Amino acid sequence: MVPSSETPARGAAATLPVKPAGQGDYDEDFNLKPKFATPLARNEREMVMDVRTQDMEMNMGPQHPSTHGVLRLLLRVDGEIVTGAVPYIGYIHRCAEKIGESVEWIQYLPYTDRYDYLAAMNNNLGYSMAVEKLLGIEIPERAMYIRTICAELNRIGSHLIAFGTYGLDLGAFTPFFYSFREREWILSLFEKICGARLTYSYIRIGGVFNDSPPGWLEEVAAFCNDFEEKWKEYNDLLSENSIFVSRTANVGVISVEDALAFGLTGPCLRGSGIAYDLRKAQPYELYNKFEFDIPVGSGRKGTVGDCWDRYDVRMQEMRESVKIVRQCLAGIQEGPTLAKLSAALRVPAGHAYVGIENPRGELGHFVISGGDKKAIRLRVRGPSFCNLSILPKALPGTMLADAVAVIGSIDIVLGEVDR
C-alpha cells in the first residue's frame, strides 16, 4: 500500500492536535482560567473602609462528607456567605447509556440498578416498562402488585436515607441510625424476595423474576404497622426540633417559577407547591386503583419551597407509600408473575418513552429499537441530574452551612447524575 499524502505513513509520528495557548481551561501563561462568568470582584469595602477583601474560591468535594457522593462544587465565598457555585459532575460516569446499545435488552437490566442505587427497584421498573411498551405485552396482575409493593418499599427506603443523611448534614447523628434500622428491614425483605440487598434486578421485562416466598406479604404488613410507629419517632426527633427548623425553614427557597424552569421533579418540585406526581398525573401500572395523596410544600415552618418543605414532602410520602403498600396487600391475588417471553428477546422496531415516579422525581427511559436483540439508542432522563441543575441558582446568598442543607434537601444520588 502506497502511503498517500493525506494519511500519514505507519510509524511516522502522528501529530496530535494541540490546543493553542489561551484555549481550554488555561490562559496564555498556563494559569487556570476563572471558572465563573464574572471575575472575582473586589469588594466595595476596599474603597470605603480601605480594607482589601476578595472573594475566595474553594472546592467542596469530590471528597466531602456532605456532597452525597462525588459531586464537586466550586464555591465562591465571601467569608461564610456563598456568592457563587458551579457543580462539576462526571466522577463516576460509567457510560451506562452507551452500554445499553451494546448489550441485549435483558442484559441491560443490571445496569439500571446502578444509576440510582438507593432506588434500584424503581429503576428496574422504569426500564422494564419502556421495553414492555415497545413489546406491547400484557403483564400478569400479580406481578404488577408485587412491582408496586417493591417500588413503594424502595421509595420508603430511599426516603429513609434522605431523612437520615439530611440529619447528618445538619449535625444530628442519631436519626441516621434510626433510619438505617428501618431500612435494614426493607433490605432484608428484598433479600428474601430476590436475594439481593442493593442491586436487585428483580423487576424484569414482562413481570418480576419470581413469586414472593411464603409469608413474605405478611412480613410486609408487619413492617407497615411497625413503620408507622417509628415514623412518629422521626418527627419527634428531627422534624419538629427547633434547631432543625431554624436551620431549614426559609433556607434555600426555590420558587415555583424556578422549579419549573429548571425542570425539577419529585419532592423538589412538590416542595415548591406543585402537586405533580407521575403516579397521579399519568397513572401507570395499578396506581389509578389506589387511594393516596400527593403531599406538597405548605410553607408550614417558613416559605413555600424551602428546605423544610422538601424534607417534609419526603416524610409525608413515606406515609403515603405505606398506604399504597397496604392497599396492594389487600388486593393481591394468586397468579403468574412473569409473562412468557423468548430468551433471545427481539423488540419490535419503534421508539418509546416511559417516565415513572422515582423517589427523586421523573425517571424517564427513551429507547429506540430497530427490531433487533439490542437497542439502537437508549437514553435516560435522570431526576437527580435535573434537580442538581438548580444548585447554581439556589446556593448564592446562602451561608456555607446552608449550602450543605440545600444540597441535602435536593437529595441527589451521584450514581444517577453521572450514570
Added chain:
Amino acid sequence: MISLHVMESIGGQARRAAPGTNWTIDLIEWARKCSLSKWLANAAGYEEAPVPPDWIVAAVGAGIAVGLVLAFISVVAMFSIWLERRVAGRIQSRIGPNRVGPFGLLQSLADGVKLLLKEDIIPSGADRSLFILAPALVMASALGMFAALPMAAGAGFTDLNLGIIFIIAVSSLATIGVIMAGWSSNNKWALYGAMREAAQVVSYEIPLGLSLLVPAVVAGSMNLREITESQSSWSGACWLIFQNPICLPAFVLYFVAALAETKRAPFDLPESESELVAGFHVEYSGIRFSFFFLEEYGAMFIMSALGVALFLGGWNFPGIDVLHGGWLVATQLLVFVIKSLCMILLMIWVRWTLPRLRVDQVMVMSYKYLTPIGLGLVVASAGWEVLVAGGLPFNDRPFWMQAATPALVVFVCLLLGWMLRKQSVDSAAAPFAARSSAPGAIQT
C-alpha cells in the same frame, strides 16, 4: 502555678491552707532526710544534705504535678471517650465498642496505640513550626486548667485566690492553638474552622464569665476552694443552686456557654464534619490529632468540674462527713469525679440528640440572648444577696429562708419539667386535603 506556689511556701509567706497542699515540700524534706541522702552528704563531707535552692524545689514539684495531671487527664479523657461511644451507641440503638477489655473499656487505649504508630504527616505547604507547636499549645492549656481545680479538700494542686479567672484565662490559650493549627495547615477548611473557633470562643467567654460571677457573688469569693467549702453545711447538701434561686438559671447559662466553649454540639461549628470536613484539625493525623482529641475531652471534664465546684457542691455530698483522713479525701475525690462525669454524660446526651446551629445563629444566641441574661443574673443575684438575704452568710439566715430557697428551686424545676413534658408531634394530624390546597399550590 505550682512553682509559684511552692516558692511562696518556702518563703514562709503562704499559709498551709489545707493538709497536703504542700506535699512537694514534704516530699523533698523526706528525700533530704532519707539514708541515701545522708550517706551521700556524709561522703561529700557535709553534716546533712543541703536545703535545695527554691528553683529545684519548684522544678521537682512542677514535674510531679505535670506527671500526675497528664496521667489523670489521659485516664479521664479515655474514660470519657469510652463513655461517649457507649452512650452514643445506646442512644442510636446500637452497641458501641465492646471488644477490647471488659465492656470495651480499653478501646481508647487501643486507639491511642494505633494513633501513636500512625505516620505523622505534615503537609508540604504547611507552616512547619506553627503546625507542630499548635497541638502542644492546645494540650498545655488543657493541662494548665487542672492546676486550679479543687478536687478534694486539700488535694488540689494549688490554691489560687482568683481560681475562676485563672481557669477562664488558661482555657483561652487553647483558642490560640486552634487558630495556629487552622492557619498553619494551609487548608481553607481548616482556616474556616479556626476563624469560627475564634469568633465563637471570644463570644461565649462573656456569658460564661458572667454566669461564673453569680456563684462568686453568692459565695463572696473567687477562690474555688473557698466556694466549695461554703457549700458544705447541711451535711454536704447545701449546694449553691440551693442557696440562691438565681444560681439555677446561672447554672443553665453556664452549661450552655460551656458547651460552646468546649466546641460540643450543638455548637461544634469549628469542627463540624458535615460542613468543614473536620475543621481546624483536618490536616492533622496520628498523635498530633490525638492531642486535639484529648484536649477536647480534657476541656469537657474541666468545664464540667468547674460547674460542679461552683454550683453543685464540688466534693460535698450528703453523709460524706462521717469519714476521716485519707478515706475522706479519697471519697471526696471520687464524688467530685463522679459528679463531673454526670455533667459530661449530659453533654454527651445533648450532642447525640440535637442538630448543629448555624454560625450566625450561634453568634446571635450569645450576643442577643445569653449575654443580657447573664448580666441580668449577676445583678439579680447581687440584689437577692443584699436585699432579700440582708448580706448575711447562708448559715446565719433565718431558717425559713434557708428552707424556702431550695423549695423554690425544686418547684421551678418541676414546673419546667411539666411544661416541657413529652408532647408527641404527629404531623399527620394536619390533613392532606387542607395542605394540598394550600395557597400557591398548582394542581395538575
